[in-house]
Amino acid sequence: MSATLLSFYRSLLAGDSPALATEPFLERAPLELRDWFVQLLPAPLQWLVHSLISIAAILAIFGFFFAFLTIAERKLLGRLQNRLGPNRAGLPWAKNLKLFGLTQPFADAVKALTKEDIVPANADKLLHFLAPVVVCGFSLTTFAVLPFGREIIPVDLDAAVLYFFAAGSATELAIFMAGWSSRNKYSLLAAMRALAQLISYELPLLLSTVPVVLLAGTLSTREIVLAQGGWTFGVIPHWNILTPWGAAGFMIFLVSALAETNRSPFDLPEAESELIAGHLTEYSGFKYALFFMAEYFGMTALCGLGVTLFLGGWQAPCAFLEFIPSYAWFGAKLCLLILGLIWIRGTLLRLRIDQLTRLSWKFLVPLALINLANAAFWSLTADLPLPGRIVRWLVALALVAIPFVTLGRRLSAGLAPRTYRYAP
Amino acid sequence: MTAALLFLGALMLGSAILAFTRRNLIHSALLLILTWSSVAGFYLWAGAEFIAFAQLLIYVGAVSMIVLFAVLLTRRSLEDPLAAPAPRSRRVGAVLAGGAVAGVLVATVLGTPSAPAAASAPMLTVKQIGLQLMSAHAASLLVVGVILTVALIGATVIAATDRTPGKEDQP
Numbered sequence: 001m002s003a004t005l006l007s008f009y010r011s012l013l014a015g016d017s018p019a020l021a022t023e024p025f026l027e028r029a030p031l032e033l034r035d036w037f038v039q040l041l042p043a044p045l046q047w048l049v050h051s052l053i054s055i056a057a058i059l060a061i062f063g064f065f066f067a068f069l070t071i072a073e074r075k076l077l078g079r080l081q082n083r084l085g086p087n088r089a090g091l092p093w094a095k096n097l098k099l100f101g102l103t104q105p106f107a108d109a110v111k112a113l114t115k116e117d118i119v120p121a122n123a124d125k126l127l128h129f130l131a132p133v134v135v136c137g138f139s140l141t142t143f144a145v146l147p148f149g150r151e152i153i154p155v156d157l158d159a160a161v162l163y164f165f166a167a168g169s170a171t172e173l174a175i176f177m178a179g180w181s182s183r184n185k186y187s188l189l190a191a192m193r194a195l196a197q198l199i200s201y202e203l204p205l206l207l208s209t210v211p212v213v214l215l216a217g218t219l220s221t222r223e224i225v226l227a228q229g230g231w232t233f234g235v236i237p238h239w240n241i242l243t244p245w246g247a248a249g250f251m252i253f254l255v256s257a258l259a260e261t262n263r264s265p266f267d268l269p270e271a272e273s274e275l276i277a278g279h280l281t282e283y284s285g286f287k288y289a290l291f292f293m294a295e296y297f298g299m300t301a302l303c304g305l306g307v308t309l310f311l312g313g314w315q316a317p318c319a320f321l322e323f324i325p326s327y328a329w330f331g332a333k334l335c336l337l338i339l340g341l342i343w344i345r346g347t348l349l350r351l352r353i354d355q356l357t358r359l360s361w362k363f364l365v366p367l368a369l370i371n372l373a374n375a376a377f378w379s380l381t382a383d384l385p386l387p388g389r390i391v392r393w394l395v396a397l398a399l400v401a402i403p404f405v406t407l408g409r410r411l412s413a414g415l416a417p418r419t420y421r422y423a424p
Numbered sequence: 425m426t427a428a429l430l431f432l433g434a435l436m437l438g439s440a441i442l443a444f445t446r447r448n449l450i451h452s453a454l455l456l457i458l459t460w461s462s463v464a465g466f467y468l469w470a471g472a473e474f475i476a477f478a479q480l481l482i483y484v485g486a487v488s489m490i491v492l493f494a495v496l497l498t499r500r501s502l503e504d505p506l507a508a509p510a511p512r513s514r515r516v517g518a519v520l521a522g523g524a525v526a527g528v529l530v531a532t533v534l535g536t537p538s539a540p541a542a543a544s545a546p547m548l549t550v551k552q553i554g555l556q557l558m559s560a561h562a563a564s565l566l567v568v569g570v571i572l573t574v575a576l577i578g579a580t581v582i583a584a585t586d587r588t589p590g591k592e593d594q595p
């Protein structure tokens with residue numbers, strides 16, 4: 001678009017990063033492949049194709065990731081609930097081959113595409129159409145700043161963390177558009193509830209990422225990951241989650257991310273077993289599928305940000321495991337985190353709306369603020385001799401743990417233990 | 425370069441004008457949000473990515489919600505447009521207020537000495553912006569923070585009602 005951007009792409013094309021040539025083959029294979037393809041094209045098209053390839057790669061990889069995430073979730077939830085989950089979908093030309101039902105997502109996609117798309121007669125047609133487009137488009141743009149590997153980052157922005165949240169904030173707008181344009185009281189009310197939830201949890205989500213930015217001294221995701229490099233004794237990584245403020249921040253981040261993406265136990269905007277479908281009541285067919293897709297994209301992107309900020313991004317956990325390419329580590333951590341979320345979904349019960357907002361405003365926000373002060377303490381006492389470091393670790397741990405316990409005790413006072421009365 | 429600027433300008437002005445002419449307040453609000461987004465696009469065009477993302481985060485993410493909630497909570501019906509023509513006093517007031525704001529803006533724009541165009545746009549990193557804010561502009565930053573806190577507390581005080589729990593509120 002602008003000249004600076006153009007020159008940026010040109011510089012990318014010229015020699016990529018100078019460090020690339022010294023990387024092991026597997027590390028640079030995806031980039032070499034891209035450069036080889038770009039070189040085949042005429043020069044004026046190169047910068048355009050260069051970025052189009054990144055976009056296509058994100059769409060393809062995370063599209064398939066979404067497809068197989070749905071089947072993994074259904075299978076795993078089935079296991080957690082002592083049933084089998086989908087295992088029938090096979091291939092149409094090989095009737096005897098079941099493949100554990102792994103082709104289920106494609107059957108689901110065909111079903112969603114061929115379903116009738118019903119638009120209410122009085123609906124605001126344009127907004128009703130725009131809402132799923134906006135939510136899906138913006139949730140995809142958040143992937144642009146995640147560093148998937150040592151050299152693989154689609155757009156290396158200076159204010160990447162800010163970009164991530166700016167792109168994600170359009171979801172709220174889309175939910176409002178969906179609820180309002182349906183011309184349905186239940187949709188509108190549910191959209192308001194969903195917005196209340198999103199607004200409440202945006203605050204702890206943002207506050208929990210601030211300590212990481214504070215300690216790394218940058219908003220760039222690439223540099224945040226680089227700041228977490230290195231190992232103590234070659235086996236203990238310097239990831240943020242292994243510090244007291246990082247562990248607390250990660251827990252707050254995870255809970256808020258669950259709420260931001262409408263995941264169980266915070267899935268009350270479209271509580272399947274209680275409400276009809278919340279703000280999605282009047283959506284059917286592929287538009288509903290787009291909302292569903294956007295939810296999973298959002299979840300994947302937030303987990304990717306969690307991996308980047310707290311779990312060391314693409315860094316290997318031990319020094320001797322560095323021969324495995326960096327993007328494999330990122331993918332493994334991402335999958336682990338998402339499996340954890342599925343496990344949580346299968347375990348915890350849904351909250352009530354007042355419990356939900358109370359948890360955010362009375363518990364997570366104060367804890368996140370205290371954690372911010374804790375991170376400031378950590379950065380002020382950065383260079384100490386060894387005994388001082390141990391004291392600093394203990395003090396920081398106390399700064400997190402004591403408010404957590406006292407606040408938790410105070411808020412849950414009089415609520416437990418629950419007494420169950422059974423009919424005689 | 426210029427084409428992008430023209431496109432952004434057209435989007436900005438077009439959505440702003442459309443927002444004025446819509447009878448439906450929700451449409452107006454959504455068009456206003458489009459205007460804010462195109463302002464963010466303009467910042468991006470000008471190379472100020474930090475401001476652009478902050479604009480998106482604050483206006484499209486937060487202020488838009490305030491506007492939409494305000495519209496939904498204050499209007500009795502979403503479809504009742506302001507049917508009656510505004511009384512004369514209101515029209516005079518509107519012209520006076522608008523004229524005053526326009527006058528101040530024009531006077532400021534005309535009064536500011538135009539700086540000679542820099543040879544190249546300054547490329548500030550977020551870190552430099554942060555250091556500037558915390559050192560040279562720390563006082564104004566603090567004042568803004570205090571004002572926002574006061575607004576927040578005021579909103580809570582207004583919103584909080586001293587409702588005595590009735591019989592049905594008992595668990």
